[in-house]
Amino acid sequence: MTSSDRVSAPFGELLDTRPEALREAADDFGHLVSRQPLGVLRPRSAAEVRDALVYAGPRGIPVAARAGGHSLHGQGQAPDGIVLDLSGLSAVGPVAGDRVAVRAGALWRDVLAATLPYGLTPPVLTDYLGAGVGGVLSAGGLGGASHRHGLVADSVLELEVVTGAGEHLVCSPEHHGALFHAVLAGLGQVAVIIRATLRLSPAPTLVRRYCLYYPDLDAYLADQHLLATDRRFDYLEGQARPAEDTAGGWNYMVEAVAAHQGPTPPDDQGLLADLAFDSAEITDLGHAEFAHRVAADEELLRATGEWLHPHPWLNLLLPEDTAASVVSGILADPGFRDLRENGVVLLYPLLTRALRAPLFRRPRGQVVFLLALLRTAAPGTADPMVAANRTAYEFARAKGAVAYPVNALAMTPADWREHYGDQWDTLARAKGVHDPHGTLGRGHGVAY
Ligand SMILES: Cc1cc2nc3c(=O)[nH]c(=O)nc-3n(C[C@H](O)[C@H](O)[C@H](O)COP(=O)(O)OP(=O)(O)OC[C@H]3O[C@@H](n4cnc5c(N)ncnc54)[C@H](O)[C@@H]3O)c2cc1C
Known part of the structure; x- marks a missing residue:
């Protein structure tokens, strides 16, 4: 069995192995690093994300989530693994009061398009609205309102995620708080974000x-x-x-x-x-x-x-x-x-x-x-x-x-330890619990 068969066997036609799909998944906005996956999956539900992770983890197959594809250096690539193209999980809304639920494959311009008719906006937006919800929440997200309101990720009230271990969970500061805090600005190391509930503020005209x-x-x-x-x-x-x-x-x-x-x-x-x-x-x-x-x-x-x-x-x-x-x-x-x-x-x-x-x-x-x-x-x-x-x-x-x-x-790996400093143990612990096979986010090069 080739490594490609090993991945395609359980997913059949859902796994896109066409050369053009692999080439696209091996590219990003940086255009500096190109590592081809074995296939691209386009999940239509959290259950399909879970199936992919449950299969890939014990077999040592890397999985990378891709939202807007604006990584700079292959961070969203999965060499010899599976890229989860989340563009099909991109529903936004409806807006309810001062909050909106958004799927992680949506782009920020879609989020703003859904909230502005209600006179509302996320409190912080990055300069560029073509990046993906999942990618920006994984990085943190900085913009001109950050001196007042912090990160884009700081407006998240609740997350629906599938962990590297294949658990489908809803988390917030009060519920599975450690997981919530390991996902936001967590570089996709422990879970794939499926949905985020964002707090909104009044938008000026x-x-x-x-x-x-x-x-x-x-x-x-x-x-x-x-x-x-x-x-x-x-x-x-x-x-x-x-x-x-x-x-x-x-x-x-x-x-x-x-x-x-x-x-x-x-x-x-x-x-x-x-x-x-x-x-x-x-x-x-x-x-x-x-x-x-x-x-x-x-x-x-x-x-x-x-x-x-x-x-x-x-x-x-x-x-x-x-x-x-x-x-x-x-x-x-x-x-x-x-x-x-x-x-x-x-x-x-x-x-x-x-x-x-x-x-x-x-x-x-x-x-x-x-x-x-x-x-x-x-x-x-x-x-x-x-x-x-x-x-x-x-x-x-x-x-x-x-x-x-x-x-x-x-x-x-040494840079990452120094980078995380006193948060290193927290991240490593979350990784051990939620992504024990080290399936997710390998493109960043963090070694545990
Ligand atoms: C033109 C331009 C302008 C920018 N301006 C700003 C700015 O003003 N402020 C700022 O903070 N940043 C800015 N950025 C950087 C941008 O926010 C990051 O590169 C962001 O990570 C891109 O997200 P993406 O979804 O488009 O990329 P992707 O390559 O799809 O994802 C980026 C990373 O996030 C992970 N990821 C994606 N989706 C998920 C998910 N659902 N769950 C878990 N992990 C996931 C990926 O695996 C990858 O590691 C800019 C980028 C560009 C290209």
Whole structure:
């Protein structure tokens, strides 16, 4: 019996082994790692997910859940295993009061489309709404409202999951709490999420966006600290941008948003008080247009073909006391020079007390900074960039940073132990109980 027969025997026609299906399951948004599974299953129910895991576990067959397919480095792939394509488990709603139940294969744009007609939205959304519910909840999910409301995963009230051991369970902070906390921001290590019940907040109809420009990193970081802690804006992000006039220099831009329902606009003077920016641009947008802003970039990048180029991305969380030296060091590193032409650098603050999922690792301190180095590589040029990610990770880690693990970075078992720190034993215990055969989430390279 070949290994392919070994997998296909119990699933028959449900297992897609067509070469094009295998190729697709061996690809992701990173386009850097390609490991083919033996087959792709498209479960139509939690029972079919359970059947797959009950079969695969004792036979040592790896299983990876795939929601939106936006992993950066093969994290959602299952070499010689089974990819569970959850796109068929994508129902959203109905909205009930201030909550909505969503299937894990839905995309965040589907979630917003279902909630906005009720004047409601998830309290935090990631910048890009084309990612999958299961993938973002497994990572944690950061966005401009995170300084106020924490992670996307922090708005989950209840989860329906199938564990690696094949148990079909509903969990919440009160019921199977350890499992609930091991799943959210848990990188799919212990269970496949089937459904999540999300808490919703009132959605504004309009937003006023303030882009505030700074020539100086220290002044930028100081103002970002102030804005994160006094929470005067509803949404707070920011970027480092290549300076046009100085060779190799960088400028900085706070991107802050005040939401409102009209007709009275936000108080510009109050919102911009005590800040040290050089210049400002203020624009008014509809809330939905703002929430979908990356869709226009996606359309453009698909048209130019760059959407399908490799993405050697690196996301780091920096402690405030070393943020300036880490940012300056990385932006001056020749290994990141291409960022000036082919990248976006996000740099924005988070309040650690707002980040609640215990497995979401964060550096020391009350305020920390996300540094997202988002590069696009011409085909065949990504290897040195992935190597530079490693150097930057080690440089930043020595200064107290941790990875936000949605990266083109191969983390070693030792990296993972250090990453999880005092949460390592909790994760390893949950893995032993809920995924004793080590079936799930192998693409991340965590070794127990
Ligand atoms: C253009 C773009 C912009 C982004 N912007 C942001 C941002 O602003 N903030 C942010 O936080 N992130 C952002 N990300 C990162 C994104 O949130 C993560 O890459 C996320 O994990 C992608 O989820 P997915 O479902 O699309 O990917 P997938 O590759 O399908 O899944 C990602 C991981 O989650 C696991 N997984 C998927 N579904 C399940 C499930 N049902 N149960 C258990 N595990 C599961 C997979 O096995 C895999 O390990 C962005 C990514 C892209 C491509």
